[in-house]
Amino acid sequence: FGIFILIVTVVAVICTDVVALLNIAIEARKIGKIAYTDANTGLGNPAAFKEKFHQLDSTKSNYNYIGIIQFDVNNLKIINDSLGHEAGDLLIKTAAEMIEKSFGAIGSCYRVGGDEFVAITTYNHAPLVCEDAINKFESMISQFNNNPDKPFTLRVAYGVAYYQNNSHQFQSLKEVHKLADERMYNHKRELKARYAKTA
Numbered sequence: 651f652g653i654f655i656l657i658v659t660v661v662a663v664i665c666t667d668v669v670a671l672l673n674i675a676i677e678a679r680k681i682g683k684i685a686y687t688d689a690n691t692g693l694g695n696p697a698a699f700k701e702k703f704h705q706l707d708s709t710k711s712n713y714n715y716i717g718i719i720q721f722d723v724n725n726l727k728i729i730n731d732s733l734g735h736e737a738g739d740l741l742i743k744t745a746a747e748m749i750e751k752s753f754g755a756i757g758s759c760y761r762v763g764g765d766e767f768v769a770i771t772t773y774n775h776a777p778l779v780c781e782d783a784i785n786k787f788e789s790m791i792s793q794f795n796n797n798p799d800k801p802f803t804l805r806v807a808y809g810v811a812y813y814q815n816n817s818h819q820f821q822s823l824k825e826v827h828k829l830a831d832e833r834m835y836n837h838k839r840e841l842k843a844r845y846a847k848t849a
Contacts (some may be wrong), residue, residue: 688761690739697758699768706728706770707823715776715825716813719758719784720830721767722747722838724805737801744794745806752787756780768827776812784808805841809833 686698694702706716723745730738749767750759756779757771773779787808790843794804811829813820820826 688746692759693744693746693750693767694758694760696760699762702758702760702770703823703827706772710813710823711815712814713772714774714815715771715772716826717769717771717776717780717795717810718806718812718823718827718830719753719769719771719780719810720827721769722807722834723765723767724804724807724838724841726765728732729802733802741802741804744804748787748790748794748806752783752790753780756783766817780810784810803845805845807834807838807841809835809837 686694686701705769706713710716723741726738726741729741742761745765746759746761746767749769753759753769753771756773756776757769759769760767762768769783771780787806791804791806794800809830809832811826811833813823813826822831
């Protein structure tokens with residue numbers, strides 16, 4: 651009987667230790683998730699983007715395509731100054747939600763600056779899926795802006811570039827990202843010219 655009590659006691663102590671370790675692991679995972687999540691939008695933050703970017707850059711030969719889409723939300727300062735910071739926060743959240751809804755199904759999305767976002771996809775047919783995602787994104791923006799009760803006008807510039815495995819155009823993802831950024835700034839200039847009074 652004494653041995654039985656001892657075994658039960660040992661099992662109880664082990665179970666308690668296992669439960670404690672599981673709780674620690676769960677908390678560590680939560681903390682890790684928080685460390686890589688943008689608090690305002692729920693998207694990945696700059697640290698998450700850098701980690702993903704470096705991981706993909708070192709394994710890019712495993713993918714046929716890697717697509718990088720750079721975004722910049724226009725008029726954040728104007729909206730902050732004219733409508734207040736709550737409206738500015740809503741602007742960022744609205745843009746983030748549209749980016750996630752459009753590009754989240756084909757890749758991962760990150761907020762990398764105050765009004766800057768990046769999406770990355772590794773789909774085999776990245777140009778095709780990105781084109782569909784961009785069309786969906788533009789449609790959501792148009793629908794938002796056509797609402798007479800909208801709190802502000804939403805303008806988001808974007809640029810897309812691709813790493814292609816069988817092409818020698820790019821040696822690193824940094825070059826692809828730079829091209830996506832340049833194309834985004836070109837689009838930003840186009841939007842400003844098109845909507846000179848509001849962009």
